[in-house]
Amino acid sequence: MKTSVLRIAAAAPLLLLMVSGSLYAASYPDRPITLVIPLSPGGSHDLHARGITPELSKLLGQPVVVKFLPGGAGMKGTGFAAEAKPDGYTILFTHNYFDQMVPQTQKVPFDALKSFNTLARINYSQPMFMTRPGTPFKDLKGVVAHAKANPGKVTFGHSGVWGVMHTPMLQFIKAANIKVNFIPHKGGGPVLRALLASQDDVGGVFATQARPHFKAGKVIPLVVVGEKRIEGDPDFGGVPSMTELGYPTVTSTMDRIFMAPAGMAPDRLNKLRAAFDGLVKQQAVKDYIKNLGDEIKYMNGADYDALRPAKYETFTVLIKEMTAK
Amino acid sequence: MFEAFLQGFSLLLRIDTYVYIAIGLTVGMFVGAMPGLTTTLAVAVLLPISFKLEPMVGIPFLIGLTKGGIFGGSISAILVGIPGTGASIATTFDGPALTRQGKGRKALEMALVSSVTGDLISDVITLSLIGPIALLTLLIGPPEVFAIIIFSLILISSVSSESGIKGGIAAFLGLGLGFIGTDATTGATRLTFGLEALNGGIPLIPLIIGVFAVPEILAAVESRAARFIDEHVDMSKVGDRLRWHELRGSIRTILRSTLIGTGIGVVPGVGQVVAAFVGYSAAKRASKHPETFGKGELDGIAGPEAANNAVNGPTLVPMLTLGIPGDNITAILLGAFVAHGMRPGPQIFQEQGPLMYALLLSFVIANVIFLILGYFLIKPFAQAMQMKKAYLLPLILALAFVGALSTGDTSDIGIMVVVGLCSYVLRKAGFDLAPLIIAFVLAEPIEYTLSQSLLYAHGSPFHYLFVGRPIASFFLVAGLIWITWMTVRTIIRRRRSKGASA
Numbered sequence: 062m063k064t065s066v067l068r069i070a071a072a073a074p075l076l077l078l079m080v081s082g083s084l085y086a087a088s089y090p091d092r093p094i095t096l097v098i099p100l101s102p103g104g105s106h107d108l109h110a111r112g113i114t115p116e117l118s119k120l121l122g123q124p125v126v127v128k129f130l131p132g133g134a135g136m137k138g139t140g141f142a143a144e145a146k147p148d149g150y151t152i153l154f155t156h157n158y159f160d161q162m163v164p165q166t167q168k169v170p171f172d173a174l175k176s177f178n179t180l181a182r183i184n185y186s187q188p189m190f191m192t193r194p195g196t197p198f199k200d201l202k203g204v205v206a207h208a209k210a211n212p213g214k215v216t217f218g219h220s221g222v223w224g225v226m227h228t229p230m231l232q233f234i235k236a237a238n239i240k241v242n243f244i245p246h247k248g249g250g251p252v253l254r255a256l257l258a259s260q261d262d263v264g265g266v267f268a269t270q271a272r273p274h275f276k277a278g279k280v281i282p283l284v285v286v287g288e289k290r291i292e293g294d295p296d297f298g299g300v301p302s303m304t305e306l307g308y309p310t311v312t313s314t315m316d317r318i319f320m321a322p323a324g325m326a327p328d329r330l331n332k333l334r335a336a337f338d339g340l341v342k343q344q345a346v347k348d349y350i351k352n353l354g355d356e357i358k359y360m361n362g363a364d365y366d367a368l369r370p371a372k373y374e375t376f377t378v379l380i381k382e383m384t385a386k
Numbered sequence: 387m388f389e390a391f392l393q394g395f396s397l398l399l400r401i402d403t404y405v406y407i408a409i410g411l412t413v414g415m416f417v418g419a420m421p422g423l424t425t426t427l428a429v430a431v432l433l434p435i436s437f438k439l440e441p442m443v444g445i446p447f448l449i450g451l452t453k454g455g456i457f458g459g460s461i462s463a464i465l466v467g468i469p470g471t472g473a474s475i476a477t478t479f480d481g482p483a484l485t486r487q488g489k490g491r492k493a494l495e496m497a498l499v500s501s502v503t504g505d506l507i508s509d510v511i512t513l514s515l516i517g518p519i520a521l522l523t524l525l526i527g528p529p530e531v532f533a534i535i536i537f538s539l540i541l542i543s544s545v546s547s548e549s550g551i552k553g554g555i556a557a558f559l560g561l562g563l564g565f566i567g568t569d570a571t572t573g574a575t576r577l578t579f580g581l582e583a584l585n586g587g588i589p590l591i592p593l594i595i596g597v598f599a600v601p602e603i604l605a606a607v608e609s610r611a612a613r614f615i616d617e618h619v620d621m622s623k624v625g626d627r628l629r630w631h632e633l634r635g636s637i638r639t640i641l642r643s644t645l646i647g648t649g650i651g652v653v654p655g656v657g658q659v660v661a662a663f664v665g666y667s668a669a670k671r672a673s674k675h676p677e678t679f680g681k682g683e684l685d686g687i688a689g690p691e692a693a694n695n696a697v698n699g700p701t702l703v704p705m706l707t708l709g710i711p712g713d714n715i716t717a718i719l720l721g722a723f724v725a726h727g728m729r730p731g732p733q734i735f736q737e738q739g740p741l742m743y744a745l746l747l748s749f750v751i752a753n754v755i756f757l758i759l760g761y762f763l764i765k766p767f768a769q770a771m772q773m774k775k776a777y778l779l780p781l782i783l784a785l786a787f788v789g790a791l792s793t794g795d796t797s798d799i800g801i802m803v804v805v806g807l808c809s810y811v812l813r814k815a816g817f818d819l820a821p822l823i824i825a826f827v828l829a830e831p832i833e834y835t836l837s838q839s840l841l842y843a844h845g846s847p848f849h850y851l852f853v854g855r856p857i858a859s860f861f862l863v864a865g866l867i868w869i870t871w872m873t874v875r876t877i878i879r880r881r882r883s884k885g886a887s888a
Contacts, residue, residue: 102430103717108724111434129430130795132586133568133575140585141795167568167575167585216842222572244841245571247655247834250710254654257708258524260842273709273731352727 089149089329090123097145097153099138101131104248105269105353109183109317110154112349113340120336134221135159136169143171147322149329152180157316158224161373165380166223174373178330179362180319181337184355187287187314188226188265189300190233191280196262201284201306204263208239217241218252218261226252226265228376229286229303229313231383236308256280267315268297269354287314313375318365334362390739397442397744398751406443407752410450411759418458418470419767420785424591425455425471426714433718441726441741446748448722452715453698453752456658457501457760460691461767464493466614466782468599472590472827473658473694475820476666478598480679480686487682488619488626491768495628496684497691498760500640504692506753507641508648508699513746516735519700520707522652525857528838529850533861534653535832538660540865542824544872545667545676553821556812560822563588564829571837583797590827592790592802597823599786600806601813606779614771614778624772625765628684636688639669643689647696654704654712655835658694659827665693702749706730706742 096114100106107129114125130138139159145151164173190201198204208215217234219226222245234241244261246252249270256264257279266280268291274280275296282300285291288309290302303311321333340346341359350357410432417428429451436444459470464481477497484493512519526534543553566577567587578584611617615624643665650661669689670679679686701712702719709731711717723730728738735742770778790802809819839858843850852859 101714101717102426102433103711103714103719103721107718108721111437111721111725132589136568137586137795169585214844242841242844244838246838251654254524254704254708254710255527258527260527269729270709273729273733277732279732353724354729 089332090121092150093124093126094121094149095145095151096125096127097138097142097151098127098129099131099135099142099153099155099159100129102129105186105267105355106154106156106317108353109350109355112346112353113183116340116343116346117336120339121332134163134167134223136163136167139164140170142320143176143322145322147324149321149325149333151322152333153177153320153322155318155320156225157314157318157372158228160318160320161369162223162228162376162380165373165377174370176323177320178323178325179365179369180321180330180333181341181362182358182360182365183317183319183337183341184350184358185314185316186267186355187285187291188229188267189271189285189297190230190263190283191256191266191271192263192283193256193259193280194278195259198283199281201301204283205237205239208237208241212240213242215241215263216244216261218244218246218255218264220246220249220252220265223380225249225315228379229311230265231379232311232313233303233308235379235382236310253280268294272296272354287312316365319362330362337362390735391743393740394743394747397740398747400442402443403446403748404751404755406439406447407450407748407755408759410447410452411454411752411756412763414451414454414456415458415461415760415763416454418455419461420458420470420789423470423785423789425452425459426718428455429715429718433722436722437725441723441728442744442748444726445719445722445745446752448719449749450752450755452719453501453505453695453756456695456698457498457756460497460501461494461764464497464687465490465767465771466599467602468782468786469594471658472594472823473662474690475594475598475659475823476662476690476694477687479666479820480681480683482602483680483682484684484687485614485771486616486619488615488621488624489682489684490615490771491625491764492628492632492684493687494764494768495760496633496636496687498757498764499628499633500636500643500688500691501695502753502757502760503640504644504647504694504696505698506750507644508651508696509746509750509753510699511648512699512703513750516703516707519652519703523654523700523704523708526653527855528835528842529855529858530861531653531655531831532835532839533858533865534650535656535660535828535835537861537865537868538650538656538664539824539828540868542663542667543821544868545670552817556817556819557821557825560825560827561829563593563822564826565833571834583795583800588801588805588826589795589798592798593805593826594823595786595789596802596805597809597819599782599789600802601810601819603779603783603786604810605813606775612774612776614775621772625768632684636685639672639685639688640692642668642672643692644696647693648700650693651697651700652703654701655831657701657713658697659824661697662690662694663824665689665691706734707732 098106098110110127114127118125130141139155142151142153161173192198198207217230219230246255252264253266253270255261257274271280282297284306285300285302287302288304290300291297338361341357347357414428417423418425429448432451436448456473460474460477463469463474463477465485467478467482469475469478481493484490566584568575568585575585646665646668647661650656666686666689669685670676673685701716704710704712705716705720709729711720720730787799790799812819840847
């Protein structure tokens with residue numbers, strides 16, 4: 062008799078713990094979620110996040126707090142998220158170069174493909190190569206011809222090594238079999254500045270940033286990276302795509318993606334993915350992102366996860382070729 | 387254009403703009419005064435509030451935060467020798483000495499007047515010359531930035547009174563620390579000694595706290611005095627305000643530094659830190675009594691404070707006219723513009739002229755509001771220094787840790803502690819650590835602009851420099867002439883004094 066009472070007494074808290082444990086799991090999230098951005102405040106990821114986090118908070122019922130961890134070519138913030146507990150309370154808002162490219166070019170404390178699951182791809186941006194008045198070429202064909210005649214002379218400005226502009230440029234010089242003079246800049250703003258200041262002959266720029274300068278006649282778009290043109294763009298809709306111009310391998314766009322550390326309980330992962338599925342349908346989010354000059358081009362997390370190994374492999378090949386010399 | 391300007395005036399006839407500027411200034415000042423809580427952080431955290439407001443209220447609010455925050459950084463620099471930002475490092479040369487002499491409030495008021503004047507004049511210059519400044523910023527590329535940094539360093543070092551060898555060692559240490567992390571031109575990591583926490587380089591804020599706050603706290607613990615203020619100082623005079631004649635004595639310095647700051651503000655990526663140092667050096671060089679600098683000289687506050695705030699006007703120009711931010715804070719401001727549906731660029735003054743002029747005018751008005759607010763808000767900060775050290779020190783120590791953690795990365799605390807202990811030892815050995823910080827801050831832009839310039843030069847640097855980049859050549863040659871002249875002059879003086887003694 063006595064022992065059974067003791068047994069019950071011992072079992073009770075355990076039982077309680079189990080019950081509360083299952084309740085705890087059911088009530089995810091029950092505290093604020095940290096959204097790590099491995100970039101500086103003020104950039105396009107920051108601006109996207111400002112429009113997305115309030116709606117995400119509403120859908121999940123908990124505040125989503127942004128934490129900026131820039132530095133080390135994005136690896137500081139990415140490493141932080143990779144080492145966080147996969148409990149659904151730390152998620153990452155990044156892009157494909159930090160996800161699939163940079164981890165292959167430096168020593169990082171995580172395995173890029175195995176350490177993360179995609180929650181959602183919000184959209185992607187197609188870079189454009191632009192020139193300025195005063196260069197000896199008006200189109201991409203001219204650039205190739207000039208670069209062939211003057212190897213290593215044409216200056217190509219990009220926003221950082223192995224980054225969003227450098228990568229498609231590397232794909233391009235490989236496809237066109239030309240040599241150019243790459244000039245690294247600290248981010249997209251300085252690339253545009255160097256182009257406007259006539260320091261660089263060609264620069265990699267996004268539509269949103271280039272638009273006012275295009276209207277003022279200071280930059281001349283040559284080509285848009287990818288298979289298709291930027292459909293429906295009032296200013297850049299007529300710019301030919303790489304595939305159209307005969308360079309189908311120059312495809313590297315910038316994908317804005319939300320990631321979570323791998324190993325999360327499936328119900329939490331699904332809950333987060335479902336929240337993004339719902340989020341992008343909301344008019345407020347659509348309007349907000351349109352106001353930034355971008356638009357939603359959604360892909361759900363599972364679909365993007367399926368694409369990651371192939372994208373990673375493309376970069377592996379590119380890095381090998383470019384560092385072989 | 388003039389019509390747009392007048393329409394802009396009418397947009398300013400609303401009280402809430404000014405209320406929010408005042409709130410921004412006050413919050414910014416308190417945040418900035420906490421060691422390690424930076425202006426950038428305050429602006430980033432409070433940005434969402436500005437999104438909920440109309441542009442004509444939200445953006446002036448952010449400007450208020452920025453201005454208040456930068457001044458707040460000087461408060462801790464003056465009172466306890468802990469600069470809140472890189473911009474107020476030069477203020478630590480004379481600030482704490484003045485505080486110990488019981489002149490803390492005078493120093494704070496001098497800093498306020500200098501900051502506001504520097505900012506106001508540079509804003510007015512910017513407003514009236516926005517077109518020419520925009521053209522000028524495009525003429526300044528990597529070789530020019532490199533040449534101007536080197537020129538500034540020559541100016542700064544030529545008036546430094548500290549031991550040349552120890553200063554040089556400190557500067558080399560700073561350069562070495564600055565090169566740790568990811569090489570921005572190749573993407574490779576270097577000098578990390580296998581520590582992944584160092585892949586991103588050493589962050590500035592934990593370094594500043596380590597170099598300045600930790601030794602300051604340890605030194606204060608060591609000294610047996612119960613207060614920061616010297617014992618022989620008459621405590622009844624500690625709250626004395628700045629006098630008219632003291633301000634008049636520094637007017638030339640304030641104006642000179644304003645011009646220096648406005649000029650340096652045109653150069654992208656150099657900014658407030660360099661301006662403050664150059665402003666200080668110029669004030670010392672022009673002074674009739676340079677020997678009092680570093681021992682508690684009000685001119686030594688006016689010099690850097692006017693210069694670092696005068697940078698603000700011109701740094702806005704590339705952001706407004708090209709849509710390209712010059713530093714972290716203007717990057718966040720640009721974000722605020724975009725989120726409010728305005729895309730800065732060549733046409734913004736045609737498309738949204740009245741609003742743009744109204745915003746720029748509100749920046750000017752923010753200075754006037756700041757002068758009035760500061761007049762009342764400075765007193766409690768100055769009074770805090772009369773607290774017993776036994777209460778004040780733990781408070782500063784706690785703030786130092788919070789500040790190091792504010793970057794969000796726990797390994798930064800380790801960096802702060804290690805740097806702090808090393809700095810304490812170095813200070814004991816008689817090293818001045820200001821050259822370390824300035825070298826650290828400039829290591830990256832120097833290396834980056836040099837490697838960019840060499841890429842542009844494509845194998846023939848001298849041809850590229852002297853044929854293609856006249857502005858850069860000018861500054862490099864001027865620097866060389868300056869060094870030669872200083873050396874020749876020193877030799878002549880030595881010979882003369884030898885001749886006189888013989």
